[in-house]
Amino acid sequence: MSLKEEKIWLSSPHIGDTEQYYVKEAFDTNWVAPLGPNVNEFENSIQQYINNNVHVAALSSGTAAIHLALQILGVSLGDEVLCQSFTFSASANPIIYLGATPVFIDSEEDTWNISPILLREAIEDRILKGKKPKAIVAVHLYGMPYKVREINEVAKEFNIPIVEDSAEALGSSFYGVKCGSFGDIGIFSFNGNKIITTSGGGALITKKSNIKEKAVFLATQARDNEPHYEHSSIGFNYRMSNILAGIGRGQMQVLDSRVASRRANYQFYYENLQKFSEIEFLDEPENYFSNRWLSCILTPSFEIREKIRLALLKVNIESRPLWKPMHLQPIFINNPSYTNGTSNTLFERGLCLPSGSNLTKKDLARVVSVIKKQIK
Numbered sequence: 320m321s322l323k324e325e326k327i328w329l330s331s332p333h334i335g336d337t338e339q340y341y342v343k344e345a346f347d348t349n350w351v352a353p354l355g356p357n358v359n360e361f362e363n364s365i366q367q368y369i370n371n372n373v374h375v376a377a378l379s380s381g382t383a384a385i386h387l388a389l390q391i392l393g394v395s396l397g398d399e400v401l402c403q404s405f406t407f408s409a410s411a412n413p414i415i416y417l418g419a420t421p422v423f424i425d426s427e428e429d430t431w432n433i434s435p436i437l438l439r440e441a442i443e444d445r446i447l448k449g450k451k452p453k454a455i456v457a458v459h460l461y462g463m464p465y466k467v468r469e470i471n472e473v474a475k476e477f478n479i480p481i482v483e484d485s486a487e488a489l490g491s492s493f494y495g496v497k498c499g500s501f502g503d504i505g506i507f508s509f510n511g512n513k514i515i516t517t518s519g520g521g522a523l524i525t526k527k528s529n530i531k532e533k534a535v536f537l538a539t540q541a542r543d544n545e546p547h548y549e550h551s552s553i554g555f556n557y558r559m560s561n562i563l564a565g566i567g568r569g570q571m572q573v574l575d576s577r578v579a580s581r582r583a584n585y586q587f588y589y590e591n592l593q594k595f596s597e598i599e600f601l602d603e604p605e606n607y608f609s610n611r612w613l614s615c616i617l618t619p620s621f622e623i624r625e626k627i628r629l630a631l632l633k634v635n636i637e638s639r640p641l642w643k644p645m646h647l648q649p650i651f652i653n654n655p656s657y658t659n660g661t662s663n664t665l666f667e668r669g670l671c672l673p674s675g676s677n678l679t680k681k682d683l684a685r686v687v688s689v690i691k692k693q694i695k
């Protein structure tokens with residue numbers, strides 16, 4: 320009987336009314352290429368959404384955007400890059416692509432993101448050990464802004480640039496300013512499970528027009544300005560296609576309503592579950608605005624977390640433990656890390672609940688009733 324229950328996904332694509340129009344237009348005008356009017360218009364719409372001081376380069380993925388961001392900020396062979404440990408592996412992998420070493424920093428409890436205290440400790444210790452870190456990768460995880468002021472302050476003091484991984488935070492803001500515009504370079508992802516999607520895609524955000532130009536240059540095979548193909552640097556094939564940018568144009572039109580739906584999901588879970596002492600939520604600190612990309616709960620123990628996760632699975636509801644910190648991943652186990660136990664605890668006790676903007680009240684009620692049964 321449980322197999323007949325309709326599947327509830329963790330976070331599935333939610334297409335609006337105009338995506339197919341822009342995609343069809345691209346076909347009708349034969350702009351089936353990694354450039355074209357949809358790419359420009361998609362970039363413009365992101366720029367207008369974030370604020371008019373930023374420049375946007377649409378790319379093939381968020382991972383590609385992080386890779387280009389780090390390279391443009393000068394990260395190269397043998398460097399060290401400080402990276403939030405509590406994140407998805409794509410925050411850290413591009414550091415390795417460049418032949419550099421990720422040094423992982425644990426989280427603080429107010430936002431679950433990179434701890435300013437540990438960040439400072441790590442910088443001072445790395446300098447003592449003989450190497451000043453080349454960049455910082457800070458992440459607004461699950462859409463919750465990191466402590467922008469404290470992190471910027473430390474970065475500024477030591478003059479280290481920040482890559483702001485906003486892959487999960489399109490639509491979030493800090494003191495009324497949209498995430499994506501706080502780092503030296505920001506990035507977004509439009510993968511299938513993100514708050515809006517192009518099926519796969521990303522963007523690089525910068526306040527400097529020359530950085531955008533550099534990103535587009537590198538993303539299109541680093542072709543010098545000659546009639547023949549001339550190359551004086553190594554390039555990548557990282558530009559977004561005009562077809563996918565058409566999906567993105569349509570998705571930008573519904574972004575605010577997607578944020579509202581995700582926040583309403585969180586509110587529903589909160590109102591129905593926060594009265595139980597076993598379930599904790601992450602509140603927004605004052606003047607922090609999270610898009611609530613995924614609604615997360617904290618349980619008292621790994622055992623209770625698993626009991627809830629498996630009970631949901633049994634009735635065809637997808638949930639997922641919080642991200643496993645990078646400093647605990649087999650591939651990074653020997654990397655330097657500065658830890659305080661926070662991300663470890665979050666990983667053991669935390670669960671992401673179904674959070675798609677296309678969930679119905681009935682879906683949400685089904686999730687809540689399964690959880691309630693497990694904690695009673």
Ligand SMILES: *Cc1c(COP(=O)(O)O)cnc(C)c1O
Nearest residue numbers: 380381382407409410486508510
């Ligand atoms: C999804 C994600 C990325 C990578 O984006 P892709 O578009 O999938 O390459 C990077 N960082 C975080 C935190 C993410 O969640």
